[in-house]
Amino acid sequence: MHTAILIVQCKDNKGIVAAVSQFLYENNGNILAVDQYIDEELGDFFMRAEWELETFAIEKDSILEEFKKNVGFKYEMQYSLSFNFPKPKMALFVSKLSHCLFDILSRYYSGQFNVEIPLVISNHPDLEPVVKAFGIPYYHLPVTKENKFTQEKRQLELMKEHQVDFVVLARYMQILSGDFINNFPNNIINIHHSFLPAFVGAKPYHAAYKRGVKIIGATAHYVTEELDAGPIIEQDVARVRHHNTIDELVQIGQDVEKVVLSKAIKYHLARKIQVVGNRTIIFN
């Protein structure tokens, strides 16, 4: 079923829900889901509505304009409109670890993700056979201090060439430059192997072991220029005990990482995420 998804944001005000829902009703929109959220601290109103396109009175390409004219303008709204088709194009960046990659490809294979994966990029050759087995092109672009700038340029060219909509760092162990990041604002999802903000940076399982925590976790977040500090999309945790070695923390943690990352991808694909400052609204 083809649907449209509208997310709006504006100062909280009387009549907004009425205005938006009236707009959809008058144009014969069959609403499938509608969610609101009022951020009392900011005084801001947020709404996500999804409706069937087939019966809708306004042409796909005119919806935004009509909405602006009839509703958006009056309430000084910011809004974004998207559609659940064609399938968005997702690029995967990986290094050597396979658990997140397999989890994503497995869902891709079984049709759980409404997505296309035009390419996988890696700074190592290791995972090429896995990716090839799924019929997906694999680009091996080793990164060193010296060639980082050039390789990122190449990566960006590949993104363009394959018309990539968003990027998933599935345990890609390189830090992207601000320049790369700015090409995909709120469109690069990273999985960090700790419950942020604890254990930012390298080797979080080692740090967790050393600190003697009883719970470890993983965090999927949008990438911003500050390392591991972007808006959090999803987190989960697992219990550990004193006898668990660092290697065991790694294995226990990987099961959390892969599920958390795939949930974040699912929210992103369904346009259920709205970033507000450094926080996310998850319309779920």
Add this chain to the structure above:
Amino acid sequence: MHTAILIVQCKDNKGIVAAVSQFLYENNGNILAVDQYIDEELGDFFMRAEWELETFAIEKDSILEEFKKNVGFKYEMQYSLSFNFPKPKMALFVSKLSHCLFDILSRYYSGQFNVEIPLVISNHPDLEPVVKAFGIPYYHLPVTKENKFTQEKRQLELMKEHQVDFVVLARYMQILSGDFINNFPNNIINIHHSFLPAFVGAKPYHAAYKRGVKIIGATAHYVTEELDAGPIIEQDVARVRHHNTIDELVQIGQDVEKVVLSKAIKYHLARKIQVVGNRTIIFN
């Protein structure tokens, strides 16, 4: 802040959200929260809206009538209107175990519950000192096979006398008759010490031990005539290990029970629960 809460249910139809929100907007209602849910299986639409009363153009006592005339009638809605004042009156039924009682009284003491507790009823004398310390009347009504009918009559009189709105069975180890239950449809909350539907009935921790489960749980539900089969409001679980004795299961479980029961009470007090068949919608 004084608020009104409207919950509506009707066949799903275009324009319902618009109609309800338009009604609130036209009457100057400042919406604090609005949630919808479409049950695709039933084809039913549900909505909960909460708004400030102070600025609302319609008198408290006329809201229902006006709503019916302007919206409810057209969409053949069922609806219920309530207010967050005066505080609802909650009766507690207990037996010998104190953990749920203490948890509820502790929240009552700290102002976490918007509720009055006019009385506690027990079939045992044990918890009277605890209840008295909180300044709440305690009625000791021992129940036997023989006097059950009489005692329930007395209990119902007490409910009436104290104008009780709803009843919480905080580990009350007697089964209420259908007659009693019918006096409080969807207004008796019970905590069962298992993750229903597993381990219905007596001694669920013993049964859990015997079955060798790795997770135990607790379930808060509305009481219906069929034992432990009413609509589930909230559940939670805790991990156990093979070395945990039944006594340890009981202690671990009690921590789950008390938190689950108090959450259910909180949802009930905030009118966030809508019963649909044998399921609950939790507008949260």
Add this chain to the structure above:
Amino acid sequence: MHTAILIVQCKDNKGIVAAVSQFLYENNGNILAVDQYIDEELGDFFMRAEWELETFAIEKDSILEEFKKNVGFKYEMQYSLSFNFPKPKMALFVSKLSHCLFDILSRYYSGQFNVEIPLVISNHPDLEPVVKAFGIPYYHLPVTKENKFTQEKRQLELMKEHQVDFVVLARYMQILSGDFINNFPNNIINIHHSFLPAFVGAKPYHAAYKRGVKIIGATAHYVTEELDAGPIIEQDVARVRHHNTIDELVQIGQDVEKVVLSKAIKYHLARKIQVVGNRTIIFN
């Protein structure tokens, strides 16, 4: 590192720990892990010890006999001795769903499992490409009421031919006969898609939806003749909300299933499971 694992069971008695550990010490065993458990209800003592073989004074093939003579006989012990080499051989049985299969193969690929997978058997052809991509033979043995007996015979032949040590039913949607099961006592692991003992049998997610539970789960257990009633190895759960459709329950549940099943396999491979009646001790 080559290790031996000894699990003993006997009536609880003074001096058992001393006797076993003395035996290992005297023979120069470097203990890597030792765990005891006293089942107070049964009055039974259980112990698992793992030690390095390299420095051990007794030849691999004589350990059992020596242990019996020096310790086992005196305390009327039952005991089992195993080694972490050669790698055990695990057969996978699947039907159409790929999530558990992928999860297992992904861990197999990354070396997380100390196992060989000589073959995969399925009653459907669907997953053959996946399995082939990992270089594992795939046997398509469709099962009907009529041919069930013959096909099980064929399956057993394949087990023999490939010297299979244990079987994992990774969402294999056929019920094995008692005859088949008796060939692999406590060596067939099944994943059931509910938190047993709730929702035994077919379509547990549908049943969970209908019952309106707030938590769904999955259970890995050894297969016995009674359906979904064998000793539980591992369980886990996930929260669901009223708006989750059955399809969403399925997707949420699959993430729990695959992690639970893989944990059970890991325990089984490490010989950390002892079955006692219908319960399991997990030496972890």
Add this chain to the structure above:
Amino acid sequence: MHTAILIVQCKDNKGIVAAVSQFLYENNGNILAVDQYIDEELGDFFMRAEWELETFAIEKDSILEEFKKNVGFKYEMQYSLSFNFPKPKMALFVSKLSHCLFDILSRYYSGQFNVEIPLVISNHPDLEPVVKAFGIPYYHLPVTKENKFTQEKRQLELMKEHQVDFVVLARYMQILSGDFINNFPNNIINIHHSFLPAFVGAKPYHAAYKRGVKIIGATAHYVTEELDAGPIIEQDVARVRHHNTIDELVQIGQDVEKVVLSKAIKYHLARKIQVVGNRTIIFN
């Protein structure tokens, strides 16, 4: 039942388990529980054994000496011996929040804790009625920058006077001086309202809200001079969503805090905790 609990620590070595268990066996000790742990990184061995005193051949007061002579000396062990009687004496420090206090007192009331509570100390008068209702003396010692030193002296006098064994900071909102702390090494338990090491210091729920985490937590730890940096005893978490206000985070978090703190007290009372560097072994 009267029991003795021995915890030993030494360099890992062959024969330690044999030596300790032989010592208990020869002296007719009926072992109720025994747990070992080998810290591979440190190369250290840890063991906790609990046994019945009634039948034990060595007098209570001579056990330590005999153990040292027969076992401890040989392996250069550190060891601590304790008994489950008389009941340890626990002092509670509170400020204004009642949830942890109620939870502890409720377990004390129901006999879940093997403890005496000779006094409660607070820098505020608010919780006096609650404490008095349980028949426990309440000392109101307001703390300011100016009188902090004097008040701590008074607190220490009260600890001495009441023969306090350990201190529980049940949301006591004052920072204790190093001098006070050094009087109770590994005997002051604090509950911090975040999953440490995230959100050290004041107002962690505000910080969690601002960071937009999807999970909040609580941490019970031994108090050391560095704020919120002592050995972690227990942690737990709860999910939150974008719509939860800071006040809601506080309420959700309090349910975690109280259960985590009470679990830590239970471990401490059962002498199940061994501090190693800045980590804890929980023999459970």
